Amino acid sequence: MVVINGHPVTVCEGETVATVLLVVGQSTTRISAVQKQTRGIFCGIGNCFECRVTIDDVPNVRSCITYVEKGMRIETGGGEIQ
Amino acid sequence: MISYDVAVVGAGPAGLAAAIACSENGLNVLLIDRSPKPGGNYYKSLPDSFERRDSSSHSRSPNSIMVRLGQVRLDRQFATEVWSIYPDEESDGWILGLHTSGSCRDIVAANVVLAPGAMERVVPFPGWTTPGVMTAGAVQSFIKGQAILPGKRFLLAGSGFLQLAVGAKLLAEGAEVVGIFESQPLTWKKRPPFRGLIGQGGRFKEALSYLGQLVRSRVRYRWGWTVIQVAGSDRLLEATVAKLNPEGVPILGCEQSFAVDTVVVGIGFSPAIELSLLSGVRHEYDKTLGATIPWRDGNLQSSQNGLYLAGDGAGIGGARLATLEGRIVGLALVTGEGKASAPHLDQELDALKRAHRREMAFVHWMNRIFQIPAGMYALSQEETIICRCEDVTRRDIVKAVQMGAKSINEIKALTRIGMGYCQGRTCREALARILAQETGEEADEWVGNHNLELFTPRPPIYPIPVIDFTRDQE
Numbered sequence: 181m182v183v184i185n186g187h188p189v190t191v192c193e194g195e196t197v198a199t200v201l202l203v204v205g206q207s208t209t210r211i212s213a214v215q216k217q218t219r220g221i222f223c224g225i226g227n228c229f230e231c232r233v234t235i236d237d238v239p240n241v242r243s244c245i246t247y248v249e250k251g252m253r254i255e256t257g258g259g260e261i262q
Numbered sequence: 263m264i265s266y267d268v269a270v271v272g273a274g275p276a277g278l279a280a281a282i283a284c285s286e287n288g289l290n291v292l293l294i295d296r297s298p299k300p301g302g303n304y305y306k307s308l309p310d311s312f313e314r315r316d317s318s319s320h321s322r323s324p325n326s327i328m329v330r331l332g333q334v335r336l337d338r339q340f341a342t343e344v345w346s347i348y349p350d351e352e353s354d355g356w357i358l359g360l361h362t363s364g365s366c367r368d369i370v371a372a373n374v375v376l377a378p379g380a381m382e383r384v385v386p387f388p389g390w391t392t393p394g395v396m397t398a399g400a401v402q403s404f405i406k407g408q409a410i411l412p413g414k415r416f417l418l419a420g421s422g423f424l425q426l427a428v429g430a431k432l433l434a435e436g437a438e439v440v441g442i443f444e445s446q447p448l449t450w451k452k453r454p455p456f457r458g459l460i461g462q463g464g465r466f467k468e469a470l471s472y473l474g475q476l477v478r479s480r481v482r483y484r485w486g487w488t489v490i491q492v493a494g495s496d497r498l499l500e501a502t503v504a505k506l507n508p509e510g511v512p513i514l515g516c517e518q519s520f521a522v523d524t525v526v527v528g529i530g531f532s533p534a535i536e537l538s539l540l541s542g543v544r545h546e547y548d549k550t551l552g553a554t555i556p557w558r559d560g561n562l563q564s565s566q567n568g569l570y571l572a573g574d575g576a577g578i579g580g581a582r583l584a585t586l587e588g589r590i591v592g593l594a595l596v597t598g599e600g601k602a603s604a605p606h607l608d609q610e611l612d613a614l615k616r617a618h619r620r621e622m623a624f625v626h627w628m629n630r631i632f633q634i635p636a637g638m639y640a641l642s643q644e645e646t647i648i649c650r651c652e653d654v655t656r657r658d659i660v661k662a663v664q665m666g667a668k669s670i671n672e673i674k675a676l677t678r679i680g681m682g683y684c685q686g687r688t689c690r691e692a693l694a695r696i697l698a699q700e701t702g703e704e705a706d707e708w709v710g711n712h713n714l715e716l717f718t719p720r721p722p723i724y725p726i727p728v729i730d731f732t733r734d735q736e
Contacts, residue, residue, distance in 0.1 A: 223396070228650070228684050
């Protein structure tokens with residue numbers, strides 16, 4: 181069980197945070213620095229940093245290469261400066 | 263500091279082959295990878311905790327190499343990124359800075375094998391930053407590594423073998439695919455040279471099986487077309503494709519639009535050279551590939567002693583070549599270190615190098631037929647974002663050029679392009695080619711001067727929270 185933007189979500193061990201976001205239909209991972217555009221998963225392998233979310237109050241974590249853990253609190257839509 | 267005979271950076275096909283070859287012959291090896299599991303992006307398999315489903319053909323059951331990995335004795339440092347590399351004056355080896363979530367440490371290695379793999383190349387176009395636009399590699403990662411389709415209704419518009427493979431896989435998994443658009447035109451000029459076909463039967467069978475899937479699914483499949491715009495939001499996207507002229511410029515009047523939730527882009531790969539650049543070894547511009555690669559000698563050693571490179575991190579050649587290169591590097595290291603001098607190793611090394619030359623004929627052909635036409639870098643409009651991290655537009659770049667900027671480092675200083683989290687990985691290539699277009703230069707000649715197409719390398723090559731530096735892993 182993890183919490184995404186305040187909502188509890190059941191997850192499987194071995195899933196990445198990016199996968200779980202896709203499953204619940206959360207396409208926006210972050211808001212861009214200057215133009216405040218919504219961004220989502222792009223390269224999927226940890227190079228582009230578009231998939232950044234805040235996990236357990238730590239910002240800018242790449243969701244595509246981070247695996248879910250019990251009790252994780254995930255927040256999307258963060259901007260550049262937290 | 264802990265010390266090794268060899269540190270291998272990257273546990274994909276090349277890194278695994280190198281690490282195994284070194285371990286088998288008695289060297290003390292550290293294998294490092296960013297993922298918690300070895301295999302890289304090629305040998306991606308479902309987590310052990312997932313219910314097993316039938317495995318895909320492209321990942322080619324990783325059993326033999328993974329089994330071998332389990333049999334040899336080596337140290338592993340997974341879920342770890344290498345953020346710096348320095349020559350170690352004391353030992354004449356190399357110091358690598360390692361970062362595992364929460365802490366950092368350094369290791370020393372007499373030799374380093376860099377096998378970091380490649381990055382997917384994408385040409386910026388209006389709307390490419392919209393959520394739902396993602397690379398073929400991303401789609402493949404989700405399917406192979408997580409058993410999930412990242413959308414329901416797909417349009418593929420890119421270039422290269424991966425697009426075809428991913429398209430076929432999506433169809434096989436029951437996804438809706440409105441069309442697959444390959445930006446390269448299909449012409450007689452693209453036929454393979456006879457030499458390039460030797461030993462490649464398996465590959466062509468694979469390609470035919472993908473084409474068979476496309477035919478069975480009756481999906482729209484066009485050559486010489488690409489995506490020129492994506493509009494919409496909340497995964498309700500409208501993707502517009504157009505036919506391209508031979509220079510890669512869209513032909514007006516033939517545009518078609520499709521409603522989808524996912525647009526799969528990606529026009530090829532370029533080596534991840536951040537670490538190799540930081541190490542200071544010599545690089546050169548590969549005109550066929552259209553990318554900067556590290557220079558290597560016959561043993562795949564760089565211009566500096568004790569630093570070797572293998573796989574897609576040194577030039578784009580795919581998994582088979584990467585595996586060959588990894589083993590060549592491993593055996594070259596082993597015989598070089600004098601740990602095992604045996605005629606059978608020298609014989610194997612010679613055989614591997616012959617196989618490497620044969621494979622290069624095919625690889626060279628593939629890179630040639632999928633060369634990116636310069637016209638595609640004109641797809642971006644004034645307001646199109648080029649640097650996704652810092653929201654720098656094409657207009658910002660043009661203004662910087664008007665102010666006198668002549669290199670990408672100068673444009674970086676004026677606009678912040680390349681200063682964001684990805685450190686220019688995503689935008690560097692497009693920036694260099696846009697700069698060439700804006701200054702009216704003949705792109706390849708000009709881009710080939712590597713001082714103009716590379717950002718000055720500085721550590722860390724990945725953003726690391728400062729607090730992690732204060733927590734040493736001993």
